[in-house]
Amino acid sequence: MSLDIVAEIIAKTAHCKIEDVKPDVELKTLGLGSLDTITILFELEEAFDIEIPNEIIPEITTVNDILNNLDKINH
Amino acid sequence: MSNPRVLITGLGAISGLGYDLSAYWQGLIAGHSAIKPLDLQMDDIKMSLGVTVPDFDPNDYFDASEIPLLDRYSQLAVIAAREAVKDAGLTNCVDTLTDAATIIGSGCGAKHTDEATYDQLYKQNRTRAHPLTIPKGMPSAAASMVSYHIGTKGPAFGLTSACASGSHAIIQGMAMIKSGINDVALVGATDAPFTYGLLKSWDALRVASNDTCRPFCYDRSGLVLGEGAAMLVLESEEHANNRGAKVYAELAGGGMTSDAGHITRPCIVGITKAIKNALHHSDLAPHDIDYINAHGTGTIINDATETEAINRVFGDYANKVAISSTKAMHGHALGASSALELVATALAIYHGTIPPTANFTVADEMCDLDYVPNKARQKQLRAAISNSFAFGGLNAVVALKKYS
Numbered sequence: 001m002s003l004d005i006v007a008e009i010i011a012k013t014a015h016c017k018i019e020d021v022k023p024d025v026e027l028k029t030l031g032l033g034s035l036d037t038i039t040i041l042f043e044l045e046e047a048f049d050i051e052i053p054n055e056i057i058p059e060i061t062t063v064n065d066i067l068n069n070l071d072k073i074n075h
Numbered sequence: 076m077s078n079p080r081v082l083i084t085g086l087g088a089i090s091g092l093g094y095d096l097s098a099y100w101q102g103l104i105a106g107h108s109a110i111k112p113l114d115l116q117m118d119d120i121k122m123s124l125g126v127t128v129p130d131f132d133p134n135d136y137f138d139a140s141e142i143p144l145l146d147r148y149s150q151l152a153v154i155a156a157r158e159a160v161k162d163a164g165l166t167n168c169v170d171t172l173t174d175a176a177t178i179i180g181s182g183c184g185a186k187h188t189d190e191a192t193y194d195q196l197y198k199q200n201r202t203r204a205h206p207l208t209i210p211k212g213m214p215s216a217a218a219s220m221v222s223y224h225i226g227t228k229g230p231a232f233g234l235t236s237a238c239a240s241g242s243h244a245i246i247q248g249m250a251m252i253k254s255g256i257n258d259v260a261l262v263g264a265t266d267a268p269f270t271y272g273l274l275k276s277w278d279a280l281r282v283a284s285n286d287t288c289r290p291f292c293y294d295r296s297g298l299v300l301g302e303g304a305a306m307l308v309l310e311s312e313e314h315a316n317n318r319g320a321k322v323y324a325e326l327a328g329g330g331m332t333s334d335a336g337h338i339t340r341p342c343i344v345g346i347t348k349a350i351k352n353a354l355h356h357s358d359l360a361p362h363d364i365d366y367i368n369a370h371g372t373g374t375i376i377n378d379a380t381e382t383e384a385i386n387r388v389f390g391d392y393a394n395k396v397a398i399s400s401t402k403a404m405h406g407h408a409l410g411a412s413s414a415l416e417l418v419a420t421a422l423a424i425y426h427g428t429i430p431p432t433a434n435f436t437v438a439d440e441m442c443d444l445d446y447v448p449n450k451a452r453q454k455q456l457r458a459a460i461s462n463s464f465a466f467g468g469l470n471a472v473v474a475l476k477k478y479s
Contacts, residue, residue, distance in 0.1 A: 015139050015140045035206070035207070038206040039143070042206045
């Protein structure tokens with residue numbers, strides 16, 4: 001999955017700059033809480049036409065966690 | 076058990092007449108009707124008129140990060156609540172706000188949020204709903220958002236009784252203060268009904284005018300929908316006086332009944348009893364009342380029935396009471412109307428000025444009272460009532476006294 005699109009979606013929800021969304025950054029340091037996380041997952045589902053299972057939510061701490069899970073879903 | 080007097084110490088309003096209380100009151104006493112052609116880019120809506128908050132942009136009031144959780148009805152509620160709290164001089168009174176109650180009425184709730192989701196699912200055949208649909212669109216969302224943005228952490232809940240929602244919220248806040256649950260309550264109502272689905276539903280009821288709203292006139296042809304919000308800060312007399320608060324009026328009492336009859340047609344028995352109950356609860360006699368802010372929707376049946384009820388309660392004194400319907404100016408903003416109207420009533424007492432019934436032509440033969448046509452009237456008011464008679468037969472009448 002493209003970091004660019006994921007970063008754009010996260011930045012839109014976090015109201016931050018896209019360049020601030022780096023792979024190892026924790027979502028909470030961007031000011032994102034649980035409601036923001038599910039909003040991001042919704043936007044990703046819409047953007048990539050995929051289904052993201054609820055089970056991955058506890059695994060998501062960083063941007064990389066999102067990218068890794070998206071890769072798993074895609075393969 | 077304590078039974079303190081309850082005072083109105085802060086007001087806020089956003090409506091078709093403007094963004095704040097001052098614009099609202101100036102519009103009312105000028106007899107300015109905010110009714111305009113609807114410009115909603117919805118081709119097949121029969122309703123052609125409405126009252127919307129002009130050029131409203133939520134970005135003028137909220138950070139971008141706050142807006143996703145705020146349905147339009149919550150936005151209007153928070154804006155009016157901020158103004159009411161500021162007007163009461165309580166903006167920085169953290170302890171007082173922490174303990175205050177928040178009771179927010181609404182007739183139709185977060186329609187914009189629901190409709191956006193349903194549009195995606197049913198019309199665009201999308202398979203997902205936005206994850207904020209529930210928290211943004213739940214019927215208590217406005218109460219939550221007001222509590223969140225103002226910092227009121229006492230009892231908080233939404234309340235709904237169609238077009239009487241504001242009056243019921245205000246009476247509930249008064250009752251909580253009188254019973255000793257709270258010293259301060261932030262109460263009012265909000266509605267933002269201009270969505271495609273809701274307008275189609277109102278079209279089906281065939282009660283909206285495509286002329287204008289002319290309450291009590293022979294040529295009246297129905298109501299005109301509006302949007303807006305009005306909020307009031309209520310305080311126990313002791314709490315208000317201890318901090319030297321400005322007082323608009325005493326919230327003296329309320330009368331509530333339900334018709335248990337026709338779902339839309341007003342019932343003379345129910346509304347007459349609601350007015351009587353309000354007077355009794357407030358220890359007022361009919362001849363103590365100098366002004367009635369009428370429900371006055373501009374429909375044939377409401378205005379005639381309301382007039383008959385006033386005649387029954389007030390007898391020979393009925394034609395000595397000034398009556399006006401401010402809906403001809405701010406539109407019928409559903410539940411928010413009853414809060415807007417109580418704000419108008421409180422300001423009428425405070426300023427000694429009665430807002431008129433705008434768009435008035437000639438009174439209907441069934442409407443034989445003094446409706447203060449078109450021009451505001453200077454008059455010192457001892458006491459006043461505000462009537463709300465909602466669909467579903469839910470009636471609420473609020474009584475105010477001049478405070479001295």
